[in-house]
Each structure stands twice: as C-alpha cells, then as structure tokens.
Amino acid sequence: MNAVAPSAEQGPLVVVGEIRTCLVQNFAALPDNFVGQMLKVVPGQPVYSSKRPVSHATSPDRLTGLDCALASYSRRKAHGCGTALSHATVTGGRILQGSARACLLPAGADQRRAWRHYLARPGVVEITTRADPDDLAEGFLADHGRDPALDLGAISERVIDEVQSWRRLDHGTPLRARRTRVLWAAVLDSEIKPSARITLERDEKVRTVRINASPGDLPRAMRFCEDLALHDWLLTTVSLALSQADRASALGRDPVELLQPVVDQLVPLWTPGAHVDPVMLPLWTGLERHPGFTHQWQLLVARMRDKIAYRMIQLRDGGRPWPAT
Amino acid sequence: MDVVFREKSDTPQIEEVALSHLSIEVGHLYREDLEDSDERLREQFRRAAPWIETAARTVKSRHGGKARVSTCFLVDDYTPADSQRKPAGPPSQIVEMLVETARSQGFTLDYIVRESGCALSADKPGVEPSAQVDLADIVAGMIVAEPDAGDNGSRPPTADSGWLANGKRAPKPDESAAMAPNPWQPPEEYGRRNHSIFVDVELWAKVEDWTSGAALLRRDFSCAFLAAVWQLMRLGMLRNEGKPVAQPYRLGTDPNLPAEWPDLPTVLQVNERAAPFSAYRAFSLLPHWYLPTEHAVRHILEHLSLDAAIVRQIAARAANERITLPESVTERLGYVFLDEC
C-alpha cells in the first residue's frame, strides 16, 4: 500500500519513526519462501522482496489510529490525529525489524474530523496546534522514556509479535541478542542539504537518528534508517556476544559455543547501504567516517575469529593453554 | 508535494478493471425466495423499473449517449455452515427467471451475482474453494479502528472481536467506578456534535469449524459485511496482490451452467452487450427494510483503508473522462429504498 499525503505548501515536513530490531525466532535462518509467507500480514497485499546481496523482504503496511499529544523540544503543547503506518522487514531470513512511522502535517481544521478523512491520508498525523518542524523532530527524538507522547515503538513491537506468531517458526534461539530501538526524525525540505546524525542514548538499547533530506527522498530516508538500525543491531549483538564470551572464559567455560553461531549467522549479513538508494549513500559514507561503522565491525569480527582460532589451537594441543609456558 | 513512503520500483502493478459510469443494483433477494415463486421478484422489478430508467437517463444526459450503465442483481445464497437452509435447486432455473422477469418489466439485466462469492470469489465456474480468492478476508484486513482520544499507539486497538463501533462503547457496569450511584454510562460517538448516534455493527461471528477433524476458528460474515464487500466490488476497489478479482464470467450463447450454486462464478454476465460491471458510482434499488443494512455498510466502508494506488488510479481515470468523483467511496453510493406502492 502506498502512503500518500496531499500537497503541503506549508513548508518543511516532519516524519518520525521508530524501528525495533531483533532476531527471527528460529534456530536456522529462514528460507526466502518462508519469509514470504511469514510477512503476509495483510491479505491481498504483496510482500516485497529483493535477493541481492542478502535477501530482504518487506511486509505490506498496516495502519494504526492515533489521537494524542505530540512531544516538542520546547515543551510547547502539540496535538495530532491520524494514522501511523507500520511494516515488518526480514533480512537474510535472520533479522526481523518492526518499523512504524508517521508524517506530521499541519491540519486545516482545529477539530478532529470524520475518520474517513484520515483514512484517505494513510501515515499522516494532522497537527491541530501550531508547531515548528525542528521542534517536533527533536521533541520526538528526546521523548524515548517510559511513557512517550507518541508511542511508535509499541506499534513496531506489535508488528514483530504478529509476524512471529506465524505457526511455522520453531521459536529456537541460536544466540542471545537484545532488541534495539532506533528513533528517527526527518525534516524534509527542498532547501535543505542532506545530512544524518546518529546518537547513542544513555539507555543502551536506544539510538536516535536525525535526518535532513528533500521531500522526494522520504521513502529512501526511511529505508536508510532501517538499514542503519539493522547494522547498529549487528554491532550491538556482536559486542554483546564478545562480552558474554569473555565472561564465559573467565568462568572457565567454552566461549566458542557462544561465538560460532554469531560468526556463522550474522557476519554474512553486514552489507551497509546495500538496500539503500544511491541518493542516500552519502549519508552512509558520512557515518563510515564517523563513528566508522564498518571499521568497528571489522575489529569486532576479527576479535571473534581470534578467540575461536585460539580456542581451536587450545583444543588441538589437548586443552593446554597456548602458547605453552 | 506528495509524501510517498515507498520507492517507485516497489510499487506493485495495479491492473485496471473496466468501469461504467453507473452500476444499478435492481434488487437483492434470498435464493429461497426466488426458488419458491417469481412473485416477489416480479414485484421488486415492477417497483424498480421506473427508477432504472430515470437513473440511466440522468447519466446519459450528463455524460452523453455513450455513457455506460449496467444493471445487476444480488442473490443472497451465503450459508454459514451450520445454518438450516433449504437445499438449492439448479442455478440455471433462477438465472433464466431473473433475465425473463427483468425483460417482462421492460429492462435488461446485465449481471447476476451470488453473495457467497463476495466471501470467496471465483472468476470461472467450478473453481475449487482453495483456489478462490478470500475477498472477505481482504476487506477485513482493511479495517482500521478509530482511535479514542488519547490513543498514542501504546496499547493495541481492542482485539478482533468481530464488531465495529463508531464511538466509545458504554462501559460495562462492573468496569465503571465502584459504588457509583448510577453505574450506567452512555456510549459516545467519536467527534459527535452535542449528541451521539452510536453505531456498533457485527462484522462476523467466530465459530468452531470441525470439518477438518480439529477445531479451527472460522468467521461467519454478517450480511452487512458481505454487502460492504459487494459495494466495493461494484466500485472496482478490490484487487488481490494487484490483480482484479471476481471479474464477470460471460455466459455466452450456450449456457453450460454448473448444477450447484457453489460452483458458479461470483459475477455472471447474462447480457452479451452489457456495459462493464464495475462503475465510478453505484446506485441501489432496494426494499425499504435494507436501510439498516446499508447504513451498516456505509459505516464499515468509512473504517476501511482502501489501497491508495487503486483510489488514485480510479480518480485519474475519472478525471480523464471529466467525471467528478467524491473522495470518499461512501459518497459514490446512491439508493432508493422502495416502498410498497
């Protein structure tokens, strides 16, 4: 389903979203045809997929009705009514994302309208109060505490739950991973120079991404954020596995058990920018310079491989520490 | 400027369906009523005939002599598995009766549609149930519940209970504040002006289906819900993964109809030269006791998220033909509720 909003001559648009990323609850990576069935959450609507360089599939969009306060950075009161769009994506049959977003547009009226008015504008939340785009974007990003004004994360979470209730998953857990949250806000303006900023928040599971782009780039900006969330999750999960492996070694247990599935199942999925439109690639390039995503990744993967190799040598030498002292 | 969330390359091809200017529903009766005698049908068609003529004339005066108008009749044959309905006679008899009765009242019937085909649709005779398109499911998947004030996404919308309301239901006495002197509180229509007209419509009942040996939950759809599917079919609003559904099956000169109702295609074209079945607007001539059903239909339609690509496609085609179409599909529906005279 396409999401279209009417013309907005009022100036820059704000789009906000939250992406939750986790592992597909299955021992092995899911084959493409399974992914296709699992993501068929809206009858009559197709699942989109592409195969290269890693398979990637997106479920049809769902709508959720909203009538709530909106956060603003200045704490000025804002209120909106409309719908959020949400879908799920699966990458490499292994990583599942729930992604919800809404476009915040000034409303023509200051009262709630008939429901069909909002259904004709899927993914648009009309703001019945006066609000500045930057103020709304930054307000949304800052509002990731326990009781957010607009809770797109909960909508993403429910998409994940719904997808995973598919009967044919075995619900096995090959490796431990945390669910991460990426909140993003894009200000879309034809006058603006494209840029992205990622912040690791104090809550370890939360990252916020602020994007500036031109209005035509909205779908690409969303894909960029999903791709960013996915790679950030990979980094988080691999770091977690490494620290678990360190703990295991310290306690005299075999770290390879923890690391092997990570190396086998996650390392091949590192393909930053592969599913991102070329227009958005400069944003990736920027993040590669700082904080240097791929560089971090390579270091982590090398550490995992070293640990595994070291353990293999230990085992070959009859379990004695190596090099022998 | 448009806000589009999906890349162009991802957009599925939405195939077009042929559209008339107007689709006229000339009646809607139970299959049994037709099998018993042609009396009710004759009466319905007698009352409908002048309106059909008026409607066709109006369309032609606005859009020229070549304006496309088609007529259709809906046979209610939907049978939830455990309901006690009379076994059906051969469809050919009813088809002939419908065509002949229309002719005797001075108009041509173009399409005969079976209501159960609005739940599971088929384009041809004899399609296996498993190969039919779950149209009712597709429409059920479009329902978006209206938010209550304060809904911010944190809580899931109230579950799939099979009912759809246009407001906040009255709290059950035990849920309201304890010890209140009068525990009853009224329901409230969302966005009401001063007073509420609260509507709560049953869409389906969940029943256990034991046909496969184990209990599976099956939905038995309400008449109102299937009628909503029917109106969307008439407005050309439904697709299955971009493909047209329930396309008319041409009976041809040598009618070789299946002997059983469930083997009929959903839409049977009984007039070789008929204008397209679906149309920009739909007009229904119904007995007056269909008023509550049609009110429920409009209520359901106002809670559907229609495929935006289809909506746009039809709007663009209408604009091409210089037809003004209201944004909302419910405003494309017109009725005359026929009285006894």
Add this chain to the structure above:
Amino acid sequence: MLIFATSDKGGTGRSVTGCNIAYRRALQGEDVAYLDFDFGSPTAGAIFDIPDAERGVSDRGLHSYLRSGLEPVELDIATESNRESLRDMPPSSGRLVLVPGDRGGGEFGRSQELVPRCISLFNRLEQEYAVSVIDLSAGRSYAADLALAVTGDERMRQVTSRWLVFHRWTRQHIIAANGLVFGENGILEAGKLHGHDPQRLRDSIRFVRTAVVNLEAPQFTMGRPAQEAWSRVCNNDLKELAARNGLGLSTLLGEVPLDPVLQWREQIISDADVVVSKIANPATVEAFDAIAARLSEDSTWEGL
C-alpha cells in the same frame, strides 16, 4: 530457559529464594530476568531493594501488560537497586533485570489475548536472557494456569521450561507440595489439559526445601540432648514422608538452610553479608549458588 517458581502456600520463601537464585545465576555470568507474576503480592521489588517498585510499580508492570498490552518496564538491578552489593556486581556477572508487577493488581481483560501476549513476552525474554525466573503466586493460581497454557502451546515447544516447587520442611508443607504437583487440579493434571506431555512435564518439576533447620547448628549440638535427639527423629520422619510423597532426593533440587538474615528481612544475601559483615551464613549462599547452577545442569534434569 524459563524457570517457574511456585509453591502451595504463601510464606514458603518462594520469592526470597527465587530472587536469590536469580542473583546467583547472574553472578555466575549469565543474563537473568526475574518476572514478578505474583499479582496478589508482588514483593520482588522490595527484595531487590528498588524503592520505586517496592510493592510493584504504579504503571507498566506485568499485570498491565497482560491486561492491556502496554509494554512492561524492565528494571536493571545494577542501576535501580539501592543496595551497593547489587549495584556493584563483578564484571564477570551477567545482567540482572526485574520485570515488576503492578501495585494495584486488578482484573484481567479478555482471556483469549492473554496466552498469545504471554508467549510474545516469554519468547522475547528468551532471546535476550539465558534464564528467566517467573515468580508465580502460591497455589493453584491464575498465573500458574496461564503459565501451563503458555508452555503447552506449540509455539513454546523449543523453549526449555522448568518448574521449581518451594516448600518448607514440615509435615503440612510436604503434603501440600505433593498436592500442588500430583493432586487434583494440580500442576500435572492442569498441564495435561493444556496439552503437556505428562511424563515430560513431570520430569521438568523439582522441589526446593526452604528455611530448613540445620541440625548441626550449635543451637542443637550444644543445647539439650533430648531436644537434639527428638529433632533428629522428626527430621528422619520428614525424609520418609517426603520420599513417600514424591518429594524425595530424586526430585530434590536443593535445600536452603534457615538463615538468620532472612528470618528478619526479605532480601538478597550478598557475599559481603557473609564475608564482611558476617551476618548471613555461608551455607545459605552456598545453597543458593548450587541451586542456581543446577538450573541448567543436564544430569539434574534427566528423566526419572
């Protein structure tokens, strides 16, 4: 791995022992979640010394999640607890998280949503935590029935779930614990109704004896000889009674001695309580530690 903590009666030491086991398991290097499903009296917040969650949280607890789908909070013990020993766990420890109950409790919503909701929750925790300890309330509670329904669902068949039945070391508690597992409407019977394989379910249940009097304590060995002798007779009788009731050594996961600290206060016993302030007994910590380790020991959980 899901560990369901239950008991026939209240006041058996289920919550205090459960929390201590979770804590020990985290010290053993694994990420652990503790879920307070005791909707009648959610006390885990007090045991972990989290001021805002002493009797459950004011909103977004497990109860509101089950009732309305509101995402539950996860309280990281290392940042939320007032106790220094819990804030400063050694670097080799895993994370310890409390998913608290709600203060008020209250009615549940439509029951058909509970099981899928619970499955989502357990599956999510399973992905993140090596062990989740779920404190069910005492007896044949609604929470216990829900847990059986959820673990009996086909979507949970890959998840290891184990049941710990806590009971005090007295005649009545032994008989009651037997009833809870083997009796009418007991765990086994209810489990069967929810699609559990009776043998497998039986093999996943172990008993934990709490606040067991230590007969080697000076109170006995240095007290009146008659008292000591009588106590030994009682203890042996109980052993026999336990064996006859299916609570013998083969189904025993561990035994926690009566501890002076826990007699006074519901709390986590840290190593400092044993080594530095010396208020708690080393045997208590050893018992918690051993039980925590046995949670995943295959030899302990082999079929009987």
